[in-house]
Amino acid sequence: MLSGAGRGGRVADFGGACPNTGDVAAARARGLRYPARPSATDPRPLTDLHTHLRERLLAATTQLGLARDAAEPLVRLDPPKNREHGDVALGAFQLAKLAGKAPPSFASELAAKITPDDVIESATAAGPFVNFKFRRAALARAVLTAIAADAAPYGRSPKNGQVVCIDYSSPNIAKPFHIGHMRSTVIGNALCRIHRHLGTTVHGINHLGDWGMPFAKMMTAYMRWGNEQELHRSPMRYMFDLYKRYGVEVKNNPALDDEAALHFKALESGKDNQERRMWQLLRDESLKAFQGPYSRLGVTFDHVTGESFFEDKMEAAMQRVATAGVLENSDGAQVVWLKELGIKEPCLLRKSDGTTLYHTRDLAAAFWREQQYHPNRILYVVGAEQKLHFDQLKGVLTKMKEEVAAAVEHVPFGLVLSKTEDGKWEKFASRSGNAVFLDEILDEAVAKVRSIIREKNPDLPNADEVAEQIGTSAIVFNDLKNSRIKDVKFDWEQMLNFDGETGPYVQFACARLSSIQRKVGVPVPKPEAVDFALLADAERVLLVMMEFGTAVQRAAEQSEPSIVTGHTIALAGEIHSYLRDHYVVGAEPAVRDARLLLVDCARRLLTTGLWLLGIPAPERM
RNA sequence: GCGCCCGUAGCUCAGUUGGAUAGAGCGACGGCCUCCGAAGCCGUAGGUCAGAGGUUCGACUCCUCUCGGGCGUACCA
Incomplete structure (x- = not known):
């Protein structure tokens, strides 16, 4: 079979000697210019409420004899595991140690110092923990005022000076867009949006697989058996x-691969020959065909610089490697050995027949990106099976003492598995005929949604358009729901079940909130006009809303969109529950207005959360 | 062989970097639409966190080993 699948099949990530996590810190230690990204131990982005509480706590710890500098990093305010305990909790273990006291007694002393004020309702010690509650009115005011004003972190943050390159989707365009290509595409797309939301400058890059042996094999096949009329037809x-x-014929005739290698060499000669023209033809046709899935998924790129873009940049890159003194000959090929970095396999940069490889183009691309964009991070959203490839890429740059090495960061994700007849899970493989094209899946989901709409909302005016939105979203959401490293189990039944934690569930919450706003018949009040004390019963909703900024921040740090997905599910769940017992329409005016503001803010925040995932939020469905 | 990833309820997964009584959804069972959208809500059942050691005041989380499953392992991507 044809091997590889562009970045869609490019799946290696870093481990061993140069793990991704920590390399930024290591770079800083070495005095490199890439600033460290926020580390996991940095305090979470704080709301006004947290900032206030934090200040009160630091004042208290100072009174208790602790130096502010020492105490500050130990004041970590987390949501308690059990909401009954309070709104935020502080584990006093380390502070107590610093004070030389037992945690429970220190916690009581600390709690006693935090007397209530207009923001803090209570501080109570519970064993080694101190639990805090905010005043309900203050909680509602802080959260809803910020959301209504579209202030960060609910709205987009101002520019933060950081630059991130995100290499995603990057399919081998000589093959159909199938389910396996979708993960990199939607995860990368979400990461672009998440980073932009935080004020980072993002360069979303589609590093198309439009060069190298897979393309040469396609050319070989086309030259032998193809004809242009049929090509244009479909x-x-x-x-x-x-x-x-x-794939079938090469098994009986391995010489096909040699033929392909010759075609590739001819292509890479730079001459205007048959191969060049054919490459152009196949590339154009593929690229056109890829616009379909991309537009259906709502995915865009800032740069479409595929492997072929680096054709004329690889020689300079090779020179740079040679000049750094790390290039060696091995069996006629040019390689970089990385044993001292704990990587046994050498990185091949030029084959013995003189042609280049995947690595060569990635190396050239890394230099290009560094020079063009000056990124703090370069994220490669590529399957986990390509870990070694990126270990090597980073390793070569490290060995060359290139600063950009610190920025290189593989963002691996799991495979898409299909269910076999005996109930086991196996990798999707085009060759065994179990590949599912993305369009088929989306069509199936859209059709299902269309029939649900016919049943539940027959009068919906733009039903087809909405069905397309909901259906495609269901598939995207499903891919962004779990940690990206987990394999995705592709299961029609589960994929087309729109109950529970699904895209339609969150969208339904948005539609329901919109519906309430339409029915209530009065405009959303200004926050200044609202009596926030009337929202004491909405504490669960408000506390989830307050976590939004942390969720987005963590998602960016960990390159993990599922954290945002999880937040939208949690918020949708809380607002659904709240609405059961708290009516907006028909409530007395002051209560109605307060709830209406809450409803509007919930709708806005859900819409933002979905937007970060690349998912639309229709007003009706 | 070596390297890496995964293992939590019947199924699919969370578990905020070591903190309080391990949480959701699906499926199952039982309730809730003359009441702002039932793609919803409320409840019940369901756990040896693969196993064994270790570190710690404290381990699903960190370390070691074992067992399962997966991926990778120089002229593919």
């Missing part, structure tokens, strides 16, 4: 057939 379908045929 390009992707046709190329997929050629791809499959090559």
